[in-house]
Amino acid sequence: MRMTVLLLVLLVMNSGTDTQSAEIDFARDIRPLLSDACYNCHGPDAKAREGDLRLDDRKAARNSNVLTSGEMLQRLTSNDPDVRMPPPDSSRVLRPTDRDKLVQWLKAGAAWPEDDRHWAFVPPRRSTIPEVQQREWLRNGVDPFVLSRLERAGRSPSPEADSVALLRRVTFDLTGLPPTLDELDTFLADSSPNAYESAVDRLLNSPNYGEHMALDWMEASRYADTDGYQNDRLRYMWVWRDWLIRSLNDNKSFDRFVIEQMAGDLLPDRNFHTQVATGFNRNHRINSEGGSIPDEWIVEYVADRVETMGTMFLGLTMTCSRCHDHKYDPIEQKDFYRLFAFFNNIAEAGLGPNNGNSPPFIKVPKNWPYLSAGEAKFVVPEPPRIKIQQVSVPRPQSGGADTVMVLHELQKPRNTYLLQRGQYDRPEKSELLRPATPPVLGAWNKSWPRNRLGLARWLMSPKHPLTARVTINRIWQHHFGMGLVKTSENFGVQGDLPSHPALLDWLATEFIRSGWNVKAMHRLIVTSATYRQSSIAPPATHESDVENRLLGRGPRKRLSPYEIRDASLRSAGLLVGRMGGPSVKPYMPPGIWRSISNASYKQDKGDKLYRRSLYTYWRRTVPPPSMMIFNAAARETCIVRTDQTTTPLQALTLMNNVAFVEAARMLAARMMKQEGSLSPRSRVAWGFRLVTSREPNAGELDLLLSDLAAYQQEFRRQPKSAGTLLAVGEMAFDPTLNTIDLAAYALVANTILNLDESITQN
């Protein structure tokens, strides 16, 4: 009895589950331990297996008798280094509490249910809504799951965030921008019960929604403006990026959205737009280094597509299976190459051109995206024309600035074989591999064609165990800074368990039930009581739940690099709202490309300096430093989760970077020109509110005003310095303003823009 209680405590503490159970659940409690500690040598990888023992397969494990004979027990409890498992000299570590758990499981009879599938491989079932006590707190279907978990932990949710924090939070989350003062005032004045929901609907309908949501997808799809290897030649893919923004703004259903990107060239109703969508699978890097072996690189491109699909839709690390059977998940090496076969039929070149698009590409009509009926038709790309350059460098004819890369099938597909150790020159030619999906991830419907279109239909099948879960988890991550499954890139056996499994499944089924309605899912999450909580929490709460896994407070997260820049441009009145078009080249440090490559950066002028950050030119080998400093994904491979470390370089950027200094002095000018705001106090208060969305209190204002006075005094003594500061950046300052005052206000604005609060969603 005592043991059961202990176990219950352990489970509640460690597994972070929202289903009530004191029983040891094999899939939830035992297999993750076996996987981590044992599968390296006793797992799915036949080549690495020791002692002919496998502990990942129910039948094999039970037949081996180690579970019941006492051998495994002895191995776990012995202190003899020759007997003890995992071997003390191996890098496998089994924590004492986990070891105890395994021992308890063995002693209790080593129950191993017949259906022992890893949780994520079992299709989600609609969860029953749990009973809760504090029913008045609930706002929608999300909340009972969260509340029931909190109540079991003996905790209550936090009160609702104040209106200002709430509008700021949701405005950033849905559009990547801070609320304007008008939007704030309207919201604060709206006393109707649906004020918040109306604001959410307004934001979901804003074109800025599509721009903002595109960024997560661009990072995951490794979208960039260059090829990414060696000389890192330029390419033209912005047409795909604009397709993405439009599709998000049109709220294209997620299944259609994915199918078009995976197989828009194969759809029965294919057209020019669906063809552009397939650029998704051309965003991978392309090597154009002279001397490269084309066959080797085609393999890399195809493998990248499999890996990207694995991470984005399956939440699985397919990379492992490229060289050997997966160490943890039941994905064999052959499974990898069967998926590979779906993508191995593209009429592409192994070596990229020297600048420009690599085939297949299609010509984009001048008035894109507004196409006539004739222009909107599907186009057959020209077959690649290979030219031999230098001695024997076979390069394709490149597509120019008026083209976009797409997928197009070869007349005759390439043969696909298993590649030993993943190497292009070591095919296992004894067996030709046909396109197929891993059996463990659900059945194939015979009506689907055995090509990318069929693959896309398989991914988006309502019975698929992963796609809906993985996607809704990333949507959750977008709003809360962390997914319900923290390892949003890995739902496999080695991934983290969901903090709220029933909620995850409820959301996944809800997503499918809604007709894969993405905006509806965002709306559901941001209108929940869970999301609307204040992020203010007493120290004890913070300490007991550092990562907010119980969701007992609202999300508090630093803005993304894109949001940080866009918000400061917006506050400065500089942001240019124009949507789409070729990428732009804003300020960069001197010699940014020249110092380490053979290309030089030619900075744009005028409006192009102030476009939203998603349009910033992305050179893969030298990505924009002020974005990377704030943890942007590097866009070399598929990344769905980035960390948020804090470094002094971030401070230097916000204090001194030309873009942020220019923003500060332009914000200062706006402060000075406010109609009716004649006193310094009201001017500073206006600027503070513009940036942080809230009114400063008296103490804060006093501090900033005393700084202002000091700066004015200093600049009066050094009037030249004022002029120098006001010359930072290309936007001329307003000559009707007093330069001493303007410089002093600029430093106050610089302070405000550097506040933790200015770059954070509370």
Add this chain to the structure above:
Amino acid sequence: MDTLNEIRAQQTRRAFLGRSTLGLGAIALGSLAHADERPRNAIGGLTGLPHFAPKAKRVIYLFQSGGPAQMDLFDYKPHLAERFGEEVPKSVYPDERKTTMTSGQKSFPVAPSTMKFSRHGQSGIWLSEPQRHLAEVIDDVCVIKSMHTEAINHDPAATLFQTGSVIAGRPSMGSWVGYGLGSENANLPAFVALTSNGTAKAGQPLYDRLWGAGFLPGRFQGVKFRGQGDPILDLYNPAGVTREQRRRMLDSLSRLNNRQADRFNDPAIATRIAQYELAFRMQMSVPELIEVQNESKSVLDMYGPQATRVGTYAYNCLLARRLAERGVRFIQLYHRGWDAHGNTPKQISSQCRDTDQPTAALLRDLKQRGMLDDTLVVWGGEFGRTIYCQGKLTNKIYGRDHHPNCFSYWMAGGGVRGGMTYGETDDYSVNVAENPVHVHDLQATIMHQLGVDHERLTYRYQGRDYRLTDVHGKVVKDILI
């Protein structure tokens, strides 16, 4: 050299000295939002590290980008002169290891080095003529002639050397070191990257990923010092703004941020305040660091005429020593221009003119200061070059293509035996004949000298424990003291 216990005791003592002495990594640790972080000691290293008493406290890696030609520098093959113009036998050089830049050539004639070689130092190590400064310190150097790699193109080959994998997205060696061992200096990053161009003006491009943190937390990425503009990106206050004004601004910022911290109780805010203070200190420490003109004339002379010219290799070597003195743990230099496809002898000579003197000066300078014993200096590029001629062969001019099967590296100081050569190549300098050293072996050895077991410094990513050396790497024990 400190013993392991002393090192650990030091780390604990520092814990009592408070925040101001903490390194970059340690302060960033204040951001507790990431609970998957492992426990760290007072200087921001992982507890339990180093795994054993280190021989080297720091590494200076002089990466020679483009692929220096081993047979024109270290791998002396006198008898090949007789085989001038003969075909390299297929049995020695199979076609599939040739790049497509030359694989279409009809002929693969032997191009013997035109460099004059002689023996140097007490050890009598063979060196080609353009390396006359290195020759003077060669008894401190261990030349490895048996390096080999798989990659034959620059990008994957350089990425493999710097990150342990040809696949993008893995952490660089310096970021692994910072992640594992933390920082010895409160005011400078643990890992610094420096790049230079020489006479060639251009060369193989470098990529941010070479000093990137990959999947490690972003704060471990190398901080690149720039040859143009601010030495560290946005280090200086905007023109017209004084340090006193910046101090005032930071005081207010910190007070305003503290109000937020009191409200939200989020430790991330305290971290941000600390990072602004560190940034302010860096604004002092970095300009002091780069004032190389304050070095004595004899030191400047030793590094040669370009020692005070920002962005040159000589300047970067001198800066490397100054960084090493200040406790920066991993100093990664890149010098471009070794990709000698055309006139190889001329290009090698001019590369040596730019690099030989500063390289030797660095070794001598470290030694004079008693720092060579605990500073590991590594020299080498991403691969070697072919013995067969690329393009037209004359008795003065030849070109060489990329060659992965054998090439030369050297190491000095940091517990590596000086005055020795290790490994041998075959008669053609095409394949390793004896004691092969793979890229992963070199990495394992560098980590070993820092007191790190390369198999035990791992990071979990996508459910797998990754390490610098993937599943490979053996420490080259024979070259260690």
